Amino acid sequence: MVALVIASTGCRRKYFASPELIAPSNLTATAVSYNQINLSWQDNSTDEDYFRVLCPTMWGIQHQTIATLPSNTISYEHCNLQPMREYEYYVCVHRGEEHTCSGRVYATTPCPVEILYSEFHRYTNRKVYITGRLQSYAGEPCGAEVTAHFYSQYMGELVGTVAGVFNIEAYGIKDFRIDWTEPQDVMPGTVWDDYGAFLNFLHLYNMRRFIFCYSLNFN
Numbered sequence: 734m735v736a737l738v739i740a741s742t743g744c745r746r747k748y749f750a751s752p753e754l755i756a757p758s759n760l761t762a763t764a765v766s767y768n769q770i771n772l773s774w775q776d777n778s779t780d781e782d783y784f785r786v787l788c789p790t791m792w793g794i795q796h797q798t799i800a801t802l803p804s805n806t807i808s809y810e811h812c813n814l815q816p817m818r819e820y821e822y823y824v825c826v827h828r829g830e831e832h833t834c835s836g837r838v839y840a841t842t843p844c845p846v847e848i849l850y851s852e853f854h855r856y857t858n859r860k861v862y863i864t865g866r867l868q869s870y871a872g873e874p875c876g877a878e879v880t881a882h883f884y885s886q887y888m889g890e891l892v893g894t895v896a897g898v899f900n901i902e903a904y905g906i907k908d909f910r911i912d913w914t915e916p917q918d919v920m921p922g923t924v925w926d927d928y929g930a931f932l933n934f935l936h937l938y939n940m941r942r943f944i945f946c947y948s949l950n951f952n
Contacts (some may be wrong), residue, residue, distance in 0.1 A: 741820040748894045754778050756833040762840035767816040768839045773808045774824050781826045786811075789837075790819050816845045816871055843874030845951075846901065869901040876900050881911045 755777035763771050772786065786800040786809050802808050814820065819841040825834040851865030863881050876898060883893040893913050901907045 737879045739930050752779055754828050754831050754833055757826055758833040759836050760824055761780055762822050762833045762838045764840045764842050767843050767845035768814045770811045770820055778826055781828050783827050785825045814842050818842055845873040846877045860914045862910055867907045869905050873875050873903050879909055883913055
């Protein structure tokens with residue numbers, strides 16, 4: 734009798750570990766208006782499945798998912814917010830059952846204020862001023878900072894910047910005035926016909942300051 738033995742050579746399986754899942758970094762939250770906050774972050778993973786944007790509520794006890802976003806997303810616009818409120822955010826990256834989260838950031842929406850009208854006036858050869866009226870739609874007192882920038886139309890250069898801070902009652906109207914005097918050493922001999930001015934930012938704040946997307950030009 735002859736015994737036939739067949740020996741089989743075993744194959745080793747190779748397992749490739751997935752890259753480390755790294756939390757998003759450089760998370761920022763910016764209030765761009767009284768009812769919108771824009772978020773942005775850095776995506777540090779290469780094979781995530783999705784992101785979640787969370788906003789803790791009830792003193793941080795509850796965590797509400799406000800958005801689930803596809804992979805490679807690096808920004809989100811959170812809209813329809815309440816004015817003059819502080820919001821807290823963090824972003825988590827997910828892959829399968831794994832997830833890791835960023836640190837937390839905060840942003841406060843400003844009070845809802847708009848400029849009803851504004852005018853540019855010459856006072857003397859070296860002085861000008863801007864007047865206008867603000868309207869608040871907030872149910873409590875708040876403040877508005879209006880910044881006026883003065884340019885030389887002839888030279889195309891900024892020659893002065895003046896900011897005024899104005900407190901407005903709840904649902905109130907506030908008249909404002911911003912004065913500027915040309916320094917003695919600025920473009921001697923240039924006549925006022927070469928100058929222009931505009932309000933290019935309306936800064937709104939409630940304990941903090943923000944840039945609000947509003948622009949108004951003067952000829």
